[in-house]
Amino acid sequence: MKITEQAVEQLALLSRLDLTAEDQTAHTKSINVILDYLDLLNKLDTSNVEPAAHVLPLKNVFREDRLQPSLAKELALANAPEEEAGAFKVPRIF
Amino acid sequence: MELYYLTAHQLHDMLIKKEISAEEITRAVFGRIEAVEDKIRAYVTLTRETAERQAREVDKSIAAGEKISPLAGIPIAIKDNMCTAGVRTTCASKILYNFVPPYNATVIERLNEALSVMTGKTNMDEFAMGSSTENSAFFTTCNPWDTDRVPGGSSGGSAAAVAAGETIVALGSDTGGSIRQPASYCGVVGLKPTYGSVSRFGLVAYASSLDQIGPITRDVTDCALVFNAISGHDPQDSTSAPYDQPDYTSYLTGDIKGLKIGVPKEYMGEGIDPAVREVIRETVKVFSGLGAQVEETSLPHSEYALPAYYLLATAEASSNLARYDGVRYGYRYKEAEDIVDMFMKTRSEGFGAEVKRRIMLGTYALSAGYYDAFYNQALKVRTLIKGDFDQAFEKYDLLLSPVAPGPAFKRGEKIADPLQMYMVDICTLSINLAGIPAISLPGGFVNKLPVGLQLIGKPFGEGDILRAAYAFEQSGARCCKLNLLQV
Numbered sequence: 289m290k291i292t293e294q295a296v297e298q299l300a301l302l303s304r305l306d307l308t309a310e311d312q313t314a315h316t317k318s319i320n321v322i323l324d325y326l327d328l329l330n331k332l333d334t335s336n337v338e339p340a341a342h343v344l345p346l347k348n349v350f351r352e353d354r355l356q357p358s359l360a361k362e363l364a365l366a367n368a369p370e371e372e373a374g375a376f377k378v379p380r381i382f
Numbered sequence: 383m384e385l386y387y388l389t390a391h392q393l394h395d396m397l398i399k400k401e402i403s404a405e406e407i408t409r410a411v412f413g414r415i416e417a418v419e420d421k422i423r424a425y426v427t428l429t430r431e432t433a434e435r436q437a438r439e440v441d442k443s444i445a446a447g448e449k450i451s452p453l454a455g456i457p458i459a460i461k462d463n464m465c466t467a468g469v470r471t472t473c474a475s476k477i478l479y480n481f482v483p484p485y486n487a488t489v490i491e492r493l494n495e496a497l498s499v500m501t502g503k504t505n506m507d508e509f510a511m512g513s514s515t516e517n518s519a520f521f522t523t524c525n526p527w528d529t530d531r532v533p534g535g536s537s538g539g540s541a542a543a544v545a546a547g548e549t550i551v552a553l554g555s556d557t558g559g560s561i562r563q564p565a566s567y568c569g570v571v572g573l574k575p576t577y578g579s580v581s582r583f584g585l586v587a588y589a590s591s592l593d594q595i596g597p598i599t600r601d602v603t604d605c606a607l608v609f610n611a612i613s614g615h616d617p618q619d620s621t622s623a624p625y626d627q628p629d630y631t632s633y634l635t636g637d638i639k640g641l642k643i644g645v646p647k648e649y650m651g652e653g654i655d656p657a658v659r660e661v662i663r664e665t666v667k668v669f670s671g672l673g674a675q676v677e678e679t680s681l682p683h684s685e686y687a688l689p690a691y692y693l694l695a696t697a698e699a700s701s702n703l704a705r706y707d708g709v710r711y712g713y714r715y716k717e718a719e720d721i722v723d724m725f726m727k728t729r730s731e732g733f734g735a736e737v738k739r740r741i742m743l744g745t746y747a748l749s750a751g752y753y754d755a756f757y758n759q760a761l762k763v764r765t766l767i768k769g770d771f772d773q774a775f776e777k778y779d780l781l782l783s784p785v786a787p788g789p790a791f792k793r794g795e796k797i798a799d800p801l802q803m804y805m806v807d808i809c810t811l812s813i814n815l816a817g818i819p820a821i822s823l824p825g826g827f828v829n830k831l832p833v834g835l836q837l838i839g840k841p842f843g844e845g846d847i848l849r850a851a852y853a854f855e856q857s858g859a860r861c862c863k864l865n866l867l868q869v
Contacts, residue, residue, distance in 0.1 A: 290613070291746070299742045303700065303748070306726040315739055316802055322743060325801055326689040329759050332766075339761030340768060342591055342621075343841075344578045345816030349620040363484035367711030375711050375793070377719045 290323045291316065385410035386547035390456045392606045393550065397444060397455055404440035404455030405864035407550075408433050408499055411457045414547045415501070423523050424533075424543035426462045426503040428469050428553045433457065443497070445449070452607045454497035459549035461540050462503040463510055464595065465584035466490055469500075473586050474518035475508045477732030480710045484803050487584025489553060489595050489612045490621065493619035496611045501549045504539030509703065510560055510588045511702065512536050513806040516797045517736045520677045524793075525567060527831055531790040534564030541568040550599040557588050558691055559785075559810025561596045562822035566785035566834025569824050570604045571851070572598045574810075576842050577817035578623035580609075581616030590621075592814040594689075602852040603820070606630040609844065618840045625842065634847040636856050638672050643850070644679035649809050650784035658784050658833055662824035665835045665854070666782065672853050681770040686763045692761035692804060693747045699737075700744030706732060735809045739800065768816040771838075779846050781838040784809050785822045789831035809836060819844045823851050 296316045300307045307315065361374060370377040386406055391410040396402045412430050413692070419425065438457035460466060460819050463473045465483035467490075472478045486494070506519035515523040515538035523538045525531040526546040533542040537554030541564035544552050554561040556574040565572025573596040580595045588595060597608035616622045645666060650659050666676050708714035708728030715731055718724035733741070747756040762783070773782060788804055796803045813820045818841055825835030834852075 294740065299745050299749075303738075303741045303745045304704075304722075304725045304729050305738055305740075305741065306730040309518060311738075315742065318739060319670075319743060319746070321801055322804075323746075326693060326756065327695070329763055330755060331684075332686060332759075332763060334759060334762035334766070337762040337765050339758055339774045340765040341761055342769060344621060344623060346578075346621065346623070353615055359484060361750075364485060366476075369479055369708060369712075369714035369822065378709055379721050379724050382720050 290320055383416070384547065386414040386550070388550070388821070389600050390453060390550050390607055391739070393456060394452050398450065401445065404437040404444070404499065405434065407436040408457060409456060409502060410550060411547070412471060412750050418546055418548065418660060421524060422526055422542050422548065423521050424504055424523040424546065424622055425459070425502045426472055426474060426505050426520060426539070426540040429469055429500055433499045436497070440497050440499070441449050443509065451496040452612050452710065453493065456498050456857060457499050458486070458493060458498045458503045458660055459489070459540055459543045461506055461537050461552070461554050463555055464489060464553065465586070466503065469503065471536060471586070473509050474506045474520055475608045475732065475734070475737070476519045476713055477706045477729070479519075480713070481711050483584070488581035489699060490584065492612050497821040499612070504537070504552065505542055506539055507536035508737050509586070510536040510555060510557055511699070511736050511740055513559070513803055514791075514793070514797070515539060516793065517734055522793055525790045527569065528790065531566070531792050531831070534567035536560040538564045541565050541570055541572065544568065544570045544598050544600060549625060549833070551604055551693055553595055553608070553612070554598045555593055556594050556814065557592045557695060558814050561598060561808050562820060562836060563786050563806060565822040566832065567790035569832030570598055570600055571602055571824070572596065572610060572822045573605050573847070574813060574818045574820050575609065575613060575844060576623070576748050579613050579624050579627065579842065579844070580619055580683045581619040583616055583618040586669030587702040588696040590702060591698060592695060602823070602848060603631065603634060603853050606612050606634060606848050609843065610657055623842070628683060633845040634852040635849060636853050638669070638674050638850050638853045641674040641780065641846070641850060643669055643674050643676045643775055643780045643782050644778035645782050646681045646684065647678050648681055648684035648775070653787055653805070653808060654784055655788040655828065657786055661828065662782070662784050662835055665825045666855060668857055669782070669850070670694075672857060674850070679774055679781070680757070680823060681711060681774060681812070683763065683766045683769055683770050684812060685814060687767055688761040688808055689708050690760040690767065691742065691811040691815055692739045692743070693756050694764065697747045698744070700741045700748065701837040702739070703737070703741055736800070764815050767812050771816045779795040780850055783836045783838065785834035785836045786797050789828045789833050801802040812836055818845055819839065821851050823854065
């Protein structure tokens with residue numbers, strides 16, 4: 289058992305997920321099975337290996353600093369669950 | 383043969399000879415959809431009206447004597463994770479059930495320029511996380527060869543639509559095998575291009591360093607034609623490779639004499655159905671018969687690919703999927719007390735179980751205290767896996783392997799056990815980690831179900847892959863014909 293139910297509860301909070309007690313138990317079980325398997329990685333000595341975040345030899349991809357048309361406000365707001373005065377409306381923050 | 387079972391290049395020849403019209407092709411495909419879609423369920427959204435209008439435009443161009451592109455008037459189905467302006471794009475998730483993109487993905491812009499005809503948006507595992515379409519929030523697609531079985535995933539809707547005659551060609555996306563494995567299960571051709579050769583602009587991100595869009599087609603020629611249309615540099619994707627792409631049909635010569643092919647032994651061992659291994663051994667004979675030199679080789683770090691993949695893919699997913707918060711688009715929980723409550727309930731109701739599991743796993747891998755043991759270790763293993771391939775390609779032009787450990791499995795067979803489902807991708811995901819191209823090609827049958835063979839190439843080696851794939855297909859030795867299913 290690598291990860292407890294309390295730890296999964298904390299992970300859910302960090303992930304902004306609200307799990308039912310039942311889901312929490314099920315996810316704890318399945319995440320533990322997966323973590324056991326993932327542990328295989330730590331059998332490998334990688335002390336002299338560089339990490340590869342990316343496979344293409346690209347760096348510093350720039351474009352010219354030119355004004356270009358962007359998405360119109362009405363289009364950007366077209367999918368908003370709620371909008372008001374040209375802005376996205378959300379529930380109270382505090 | 384019925385129009386809906388022809389290939390894009392056959393239909394193109396008929397179009398320019400004026401033997402048929404684009405409108406007739408589109409009507410034939412939608413007639414087929416009406417007849418079989420109840421049993422296959424490949425599509426989330428159909429776009430018949432705009433398809434017919436696009437087809438009529440093509441007919442006008444032909445009547446006016448204009449030269450048309452090879453994909454003009456050709457029906458194409460699009461996986462529902464590519465943005466289509468004005469057409470709902472759901473990722474088969476409740477959280478995007480009502481999302482109508484205000485812009486097109488670059489691949490869609492390019493297909494529009496080619497005057498191809500979009501039939502609709504195809505079903506998939508939610509956010510491309512899965513290998514069977516059983517993780518779709520809407521419904522599971524059925525395999526046209528046996529409707530009790532899954533079509534594979536995550537691009538299962540696209541592969542099933544191509545196999546069932548519900549489109550002529552399709553686009554899928556591949557993060558760990560999501561084009562190749564469904565192509566194998568459905569008896570069609572699927573190409574995962576080199577990372578960076580097809581723009582990801584407008585592709586809803588799952589794992590950004592692994593995702594690539596590619597074609598799903600009925601033969602290798604169509605694969606080359608679709609790849610020609612969608613590949614090439616795009617300034618809107620900063621990971622797009624700044625290289626000129628050749629005309630890939632120029633590689634379809636049928637000549638592979640002297641080509642060196644390695645068969646990695648790790649892909650032919652335990653965990654692979656012996657009947658699948660037998661199919662692959664038969665394909666080796668075909669390639670040898672065509673003049674290729676085939677021998678066994680080794681990719682020693684293969685067993686570490688799956689754990690490295692699941693750490694990296696979930697870590698990237700946990701970050702990419704943070705954007706679904708109910709603020710700007712998609713589903714929102716309406717009765718929230720405050721904004722954090724809104725975030726939590728929107729995401730809990732909007733995401734399915736597998737997506738939640740991967741978000742949490744990724745959050746775990748990136749969290750303080752585990753970052754080095756998991757995420758950074760996985761990045762280092764990625765270096766080793768890429769090194770294995772680099773070394774193999776010093777000696778070989780291509781590598782040959784199975785696509786999946788077995789043929790299509792039954793619905794419900796693996797869904798309860800995530801690890802068992804992940805194992806289905808064991809032969810495909812190291813290719814994404816290394817960023818190299820690979821094709822899935824019909825190679826034979828196991829219990830009357832199609833089984834693919836995988837040809838893996840060097841970075842930007844799609845030409846060699848297509849050359850060998852075409853030679854194999856044309857040899858007819860193990861050619862896997864469409865089943866012309868009566869559903």
